[in-house]
Amino acid sequence: MPLQTPPLRGLHDERGAKFTEFGGWDMPVEFDSIQAEHAAVREDVGIFDVSHMGQIHVTGPDATALMQGLTSNDVSRLSVGDSQYAAITDEDGIILDDTVVYRLPDERDNSTYLFVPNAGTDETTHERWISYRNEWDLEATVDNRTDEYAMFAVQGPNAADRVDGVTEESVSDLERFEARYATIEGNDCWTARTGYTGEDGFELIVHWAAAEEIWTALDCQPCGLGARDTLRIEAGLLLAGQDFNPESNPRTPYEAGIGFTVALETEFVGRDALAEVEAAGVDERLVGFQLIDRGVPRHGYDITNPESRVIGTVTSGTMSPSLERPIGLGYVPVEYAEPGTTLQVVVRGQSKKARVETTPFIDTVQ
16 A cells, blocks of 8 residues: 655655655655754754644534543543643553544534544544444534645744744744644644644644645754654653554553543543553553663663563663663553662663653653
């Protein structure tokens, strides 16, 4: 099956980007270098094309009930312009995906939402929403609009100035997880103060046909998925399919460190199972760690205790460009999860000393 391509694939190619397959999409992994792009976001501003992320639109008299029943957070708290991070869980409380839910302006007096599943999951997520809507006999329209919208992330300490400089309406007054429509070059853009880097920034959802005009207007360092990964690991943020996977690495929100997304006072698929987990506690938790010895932790490497007994697996790892030291994430038994605990990571057959650290590894705005 051919890879899906973002609307600006040709423009990125002309700019000299290198590409990689991710979630069934052909996406830019770097433009100049991961280090230069990472530094731009930490020190100034950079822009990411994240059009591989899904876009599911839900509206109708029962839209809120449908969203509430299929996401772990409390959707009823959202006013127009609000957004929230949430998990999508199965009946056993296992994370199928994580997402951001946006409350859009009402359509025909009906509550309206846009939520963003991860790359390559939009079709199965759309089918899930349709299936439960029909099973629960709810009145809601669910549209997969992934092929209609592009999505850009403008991130960094100077992101607000850059975005505010091209929008007809000021957006610098938006708080974290607030959003509104703003006009760029005559085009309406859903502009949210959200991101995946640990820095201040905005994510803009724009019509596919307007993508090049808006990307060009924003005019800052283009960044690829390589820098996006190093930035999000430093911020201690999860990558779907890697830090959790319902098939190869099934985890609950409590194990994955996102228990704050679980509103047990609401009813959603997986709620009862998660209530039991919350009451009993977890056996393992996702932790951050840094290597004390030389080496770089990578996904799939074994984590051992000081006696070399395997106790876990690295889910994400990198050489941190900001900290200039190797860091990673992985699940370990709770007795090894306290910051300061000594572990080992097996790097290319050699045990490397590591220490559990508090995440995020850097100061963030999140």
